[in-house]
Amino acid sequence: MLLLLSDFFSCSYFEALCRGKSPPVREQSGQVGLCNWAELTPELLKTLHSRVAGRLIIHVDELAQMWKALNLPTDLFNSVMNVGHFMEEIEWLKFLVLACSALGVTITKTLKIVCEVLSCNHGPPQIPFSTFQFLYTYIAEVDGEISASHVSRMLSYIEQEIIGPNGIITVNDFTQNPRVRLE
Template identity: 65%
Template sequence: MLCTNKQKCILPKLREVLIQYTKAAIQTQPPDLLQWSADYFTAVALGDIPPVKQEQERGPWSKWKDLTPEVLKKLHQRVGGRLIISADELAHLWKSVKLPKDLFASIINVGCFTEEIEWLKFLALACRPIGVIIAETLKIICEVLSGDHNDGPPRIPFSTFQFLYTYIAEKDGEISASHVSRMLNYIEQEIIGPDGLIKVSDFTQNPQVRLE
């Protein structure tokens, strides 16, 4: 089907609306996503301020006090290294670590996940309300994925970091693809060694690395 000029004008605006909505949902983490969404779009349509909680209002742990890096690490261990997991099985594992059902539903909706879930993407969105800023979110993900190292700090393959940073930045909606590309190129060329691994300090303590 051919696209009209009118469609070409509307679609970019729709994309921007959805980006802002997704970012607001991740930032606010509403317990009732459907009701919050209705309130959000009503406010946008009327030109009012949407019901979005600022990060400083939420605090790093927000109302999701049950969601901690330790619990997510336990959940990751139960996923057992799989890249894809069914929504039903993940819901069962989520329940087994005693995490709120409404939080699971919120992450599913924000990530637009269906019956088959990419585990790393789900994990990234689960870590987002804990980390608040992207560097902190990636630090938590790195700690969850790396397991326990007796011979050094937590570290993950750079390819995994690249995938997760790109995904989180895309969901955030305010970080340009060109900025993400520059940061990844710098890290790969100037920081990553022959082992292909990245440490938390590589992206949290290097002044040249600004992920946001």
């Protein structure tokens, strides 16, 4: 896919964040700044998630309108679209985890943020293990630096040693356990 020059920087920036590396810095060139855009936060992602209203698939135009209504940066939206290779129909959870990676920098931090966004309770953030498994597998695949065998070993360990009969994973299960190394 060909990228416009303005999209190239966004894509490079987002990919660096996704891989846990220092992002490139854009030089000041007299272009209009992003000062009138809202900064992406977990709270805004939670609002966006609530507006998606439980759908697994969302149309790109509808999601773009929701993103714009929250006054979020268009270049970040385009970067997520490019990195995820999304077209007209977007798998919402894949888009969400990539958007969270712009905040999380590392895979562990990204998954922590996405758990916070998806969690419906008022206690410690938690989600179904099956959702965690899907998100971790996807973000590791996009990252490209974590082997599929490592992902499989971690998921197997978590499922066998940590997850109880309720099938729920909490943030502490993968952030506080020294035997769980997602990166």
